[in-house]
Amino acid sequence: MLSQKTQYALKAVIALARATPDEVRMTSEIAEAQNIPKKFLEQILLDLKHHGIVVSRRGKTGGYMLRKSPDLITFGEILRIIEGPLAPLSCLSRTAYRRCDGCTDETSCEIRRVFARVAEANRAILDTTTIADCLAPQGQPQTTLSSIPG
Incomplete structure (x- = not known):
């Protein structure tokens, strides 16, 4: 939230x-x-x-x-400035990686696998949607989950 x-x-x-x-x-x-x-x-x-x-x-x-053009400012950038890392698990963070307590093997962690997909979907939207995108008139193409690869 x-x-x-x-x-x-x-x-x-x-x-x-x-x-x-x-x-x-x-x-x-x-x-x-x-x-x-x-x-x-x-x-x-x-x-x-x-x-x-x-x-x-x-x-x-x-x-x-x-300071920058609205088409160069992403939602992900603002969220990271205010909230910190976007990843739901510390072992998935690109900016504040830390192995999860009690984890012995990240490659076989079922929880990590599921949340890695969540993190990638979030990044795909937040790091490609700019402030300029949200100012575009209604009806203009915008990034949707169906247009994200994977």
Whole structure:
């Protein structure tokens, strides 16, 4: 289940993606439009800034804007920044691998085999779906489970 923080992060990035490329959006404006507590949004935007997703401008007309084009920001990237690894088991994580406690042989682990398929399906969707994809008009082709190989 997505945390509220992750949902807010995605809403904020999508709101910034809707702005014109050089348009700076104020935190208070995003918070109000997206119904996000302002202080919480400030923390989220700082996390996103430290990871190179957004940039900030100071001053009276300051605020935030995307650092990268929306077609280069994936849902998987945002989830990993906010939530950490996507894998359901530590032995399947690409970014924080750790052998599961009590595991003697990963290659014969039935649980790992099933959840490896789950992890690959999640990655296939989250790492190929960009912020720009979700802004596409309804009816445009989007990634679906039936279009994912395997």
